[in-house]
Amino acid sequence: MRLIADAPRASVDMLTGDAVLSFRIAPESKRMLNELKSLGDSKLAVDVKKYRPKRSLDANAYLWVLCDKIAAALDSTKELVYIELVRRVGKFAVVAVRDWDADEIIHGWSCRGLGWFAEIIDGCKIDGCVRVMFFYGSSTYDTEEMSRLIDEAVFEAKELGIDTATPDEIALMKERWNDEKQTNKGA
Known part of the structure; x- marks a missing residue:
């Protein structure tokens, strides 16, 4: 419960x-x-x-607008931009996995959605195992985690000379997250 x-x-x-x-x-x-x-x-x-509410739908929509603008500037896709942002600042777990199971487990993890991906990383000290970094899609993020992802997208957009929401507009979005927190009490 x-x-x-x-x-x-x-x-x-x-x-x-x-x-x-x-x-x-x-x-x-x-x-x-x-x-x-x-x-x-x-x-x-x-x-x-401490309770942290799920991120707002407005925040999610804004993230995808930024991903689309960044993708256009980089001649890429919004999906690849999103994956790179998740890789840089997203939520992840590092797990030791038997090396012969790694590919199948990584494939199963990635079937959860776009932001759900995994990468084998160096340095496992357990014989017969590899370390795998499992990234979580932003659908699981709380307000703080989503805020970090949006802040990274805003930073990337500004670096590319892309107009973003003003600091006041971003603060308003974050305030809406707080309002949502109050509305969702007991959910």
């Missing part, structure tokens, strides 16, 4: 001395209360981390 919560509070139970954490959840998440109650006094594994 995954919940989006706010108003975290930490306190100490005066009777037992135990630390107590509490959170406020959105009304639409309250259906999960029965599920929690059904667990009784079971021990739970709880992972608390």
Whole structure:
């Protein structure tokens, strides 16, 4: 079960001395209360981390506009520009893979979509294995990750003399991400 919560509070139970954490959840998440109650006094594994909303569709559309303009300036394709941007600043994981399985695993990974690609890199210290860098497509990015990708596209566009959104317009897009975060609470 995954919940989006706010108003975290930490306190100490005066009777037992135990630390107590509490959170406020959105009304639409309250259906999960029965599920929690059904667990009784079971021990739970709880992972608390800062919430980051998915990136906005406006941000995604803007990224593709920039990719298209950069591609035109470089006599390339927007898809190749996008892949290069993901390669430079995108989210990735490095995994040791048995060398005889690497090609098949890389192919399977790349079938997920355009930004999902993988490359064999040097330096695996495990016999019979290679290191593979697996890149994630931007559809999985949160606001911070998408912001980094757009900033890189803006930088590349400016280097090529391409007009981009003004800093105020980019700030407004990022503000919309924050508004979206508030709207999606409890999602």
